[in-house]
Amino acid sequence: MSEFILQILNGLDKGSAYALIALGLTLIFGTLGVVNFAHGALFMIGAFCSVTLSRILNASYVTIDPTQKDFLGNPLKVKSSYMESWFGPEVGGAITDWSVPLAILFSIPIMIVVGIAMERGLIKHFYKRPHADQILVTFGLAIILQELVRGFYGANPIQTPAPEALSSVAQLGGSLGLEIVYPAWRMVYFFFSLAVIGGVFAFLRFTTFGMVVRAGMADRETVGLMGINIDRRFTVMFAIAAVVAGWAGVMYAPINAPNYHMGMDFLVLSFVVVVVGGMGSLPGAVAAGFLLGILESFASWERFKIFDGLDQIIIYLVAIIILLTRPRGLMGKKGVMED
């Protein structure tokens, strides 16, 4: 029983990432009708927001302490962090320690700027072009963004630790008589994603803005005829999707050390998730994200092992089977992306 629950939990963090990326992809696809191959790059940029902030906060300067000597007899060089010297060791240390959660705030302006630049600068011009062109141009953009990051941060993964208080291992289910040992940060990630997903849904459901966007997703022309400037709203939607993808990356940094190609790696799977969920269906994207994440975790479970390495292909297998039996995906609507 504990093992079973652990498998589900193990699937949740990856599932959360899939769900967040797929949610953004679906928002963009549903509102703008654009297939965005550069969406994985947004996830990656988010992760590197974490890296950057953590580097900024850990910035230090070197002083020479003449009273102490190192083993060669030279004056000892002492590294001290700006944060600690400005705010005192206690507060400064805490700020440095909490750099990843702080990056949630730090990433907002960055992701908004990147998102708006992408939409206004490039994708806007491809609304009327065929999907093949959209795929190709955003694929090109994804390569460029990835190379930029590689240029600045190098090719190696960069470890970005979670705050110490949250990097411990949590004991769960004690009261139920179960023993489940699970990294606390992964729980944080899961609840964070739930909050973000809930926020996006609430935003779409309860605000006028969201209602217009939903109407636009259903029927763009009519909304345009009503004299509502739907394009501006769609730009905002793109920025929101960028922030969501960015946040997914920010918080994922401690789970998997960010590297420049993580965006591409997640992108393919997220596309599969979107298609399985049903192109253009937000709940479908979220559900499929978690579903496939958990499935992947179960496929790697020793007890269920049908054959070695099943976990690496299970998502693709399931996607192919679902697409063949339910061509519109789990929750796809008729008329969306039909030929």
Added chain:
Amino acid sequence: MLGLEKKDFNLLMVVVALSLFAPLILNIFPKESAFAFFNGGYPDLMQRFAIFGIFAIGFNILFGLTGYLSFGHAAFLGVGSYAAVWMFKLLGYNVLPGLILSVVVAGLLSVVIGFVSLRRSGIYFSILTLAFAQMMYSIAYSDLFGRWLGITLTNGETGLQVYNNDPQILMGPDSSTVPHIFGLEMSSRLTLPVGPWEFVFPVGYYFCAIFLVISFYLSIRIFRSPFGLMLRAVKSNNQRMTYTGLNPRPYTLAAFIISGMYAGLAGGLLASMDPLAGAERMYWTESGAVVIMTVLGGVGTLIGPVLGAGTIKYMENIISKMNEKLLHEWFSFLPESLEKAMVWSASWFTGEGWHMTQGVVFMLVIIFLPGGLVQGSNKLFGRRKRKSTDDAATKQPAE
């Protein structure tokens, strides 16, 4: 001639001439001159021109004619390589059985993938092919089938290669220990120094070039055939096609299989030049690369894919060779601060930054020149096009 119209025959002759004289054309700069760096006439690169030309020609038969954008063609390339290396391991270094098997295996795989993927069109098709190719990559990378069967099939991360203790049952005691065709070794070459120039005529390259010319010829025949007409009909108007009593699916499937076999042949040739096969050849960005080549050259045109493959591979080689030392030499005439700035900005696009250049070129082409180089040169020379085959490139692909 050869069942071709005069115009097409001339185009074929252009390709034959380019292939034949590539070692001369690509070594235009004398060996010791400052520009020798830009020579592309060394065997390894020329082979790649031919091999990726074949790959792109095949891809164009699917994407250019039917408008179905496959994002998983690297799977066939990889499978072709594995098949060829297995023939080297089992039979010996003669490349012929390897090439035959690589085409057959890629063909069989494309029957399966095509049959499933072609049940959907548009973006769904692209994502299905992408998913299949990634699955194949994962399978090859961790040698899933091999582990399953208890043998080494792809040799996982290390990649498949030929070992001394492999059976190689057709190998005699004096057989060549590198890939060859009936004794003629792929790696052998004729070097011809002419004054300051040095021209290299490699066997491997000419071997690939023969396949390139044949592939190109077949692609012209397909473009001009009733079958090719039907493929263009698929791209143009699927509804009218079915209501004209035609079944689009077998036509698209046939195109998919043909392009898969082209990719398999290219994969087999890659292995014939260098008897290795690795999973990275199947990664999805490799599938993206063939799309880039085809689009850069001109989707739906005959010569476009060959030009696109050549351009990309040439740029890849030359640009990734440009290191910082070289850049410093080039910009040394500038004042030091300016030199540093130039080197810094250029280094983003050279050496390891080659992918950056590729991305930029690709985006520029899609944005400003969706018809690729062929359309660009037509615009430049103001040439009017007569047949609609030629400007299929300027048309939007079907969804």
Added chain:
Amino acid sequence: MGILEVKGVNKRFGGLQALGDVNLSIAENTVHAIIGPNGAGKSTLLNVLIGKLIPDTGSVMFDGQSVLGRAPHEINQMGISRVFQTPEIFSELNVMENMMISCFAKRDGSFRMQAMADMFGEKDVVEKAEKMLVDMEMADKRYDHTAAMSRGDKRRLEIAMCLSQEPRLLLLDEPTAGMARADTNNTIDLLKQIKDERDITIAIIEHDMHVVFSLSERITVLAQGTPLVEDTPDNIKGHPKVKEAYLGEAA
């Protein structure tokens, strides 16, 4: 026994009865019009005839064979060709290539792998396409790009493509919709000419009464998904029930 027999066809969409107990018989070598006010179920009926929709009950027999559940290309190969409301042609290809596609479809069936032959070397197909273009007075437009043609010309090409398949039944869905008067008259003349010169059954769904009365020999009036009357044009003109159906629409 007509060439097309529709018996007891019912089709519901949710709560809406789109077709209610439709019986229809189209006799061979006649021009049969199906008219009716908006929402009478004309398009639904047409979609049933060409296999795009499967009725809840009933049968549709073409020349003694059921068309239900068959793919569009199979129905076409049985001998039913369809002309669409907006002309559907291969707009990336030129006129001759459009014609050749339909001629190949007639000669080779729904699929034939002919990848190594020169399409212009298939003399029988080329000749047939050429002849059809001459018959349809389109020979001078042979190498024109179809995307830029007038709606009347596109319609003419579409009909030519259908005729080259020598169909036994030609279905026309509002063939003059959205056309200028001159184009409409041209199309009527063309259809009259086809009717006189060929052994062909034509079923036409039309809104424009001018077109209907200049062409048809039998008329079925459809209202609220059910055939109201079926008669000759002269009898239909003064029929009280027809007036009612149309007045009802106007009110």
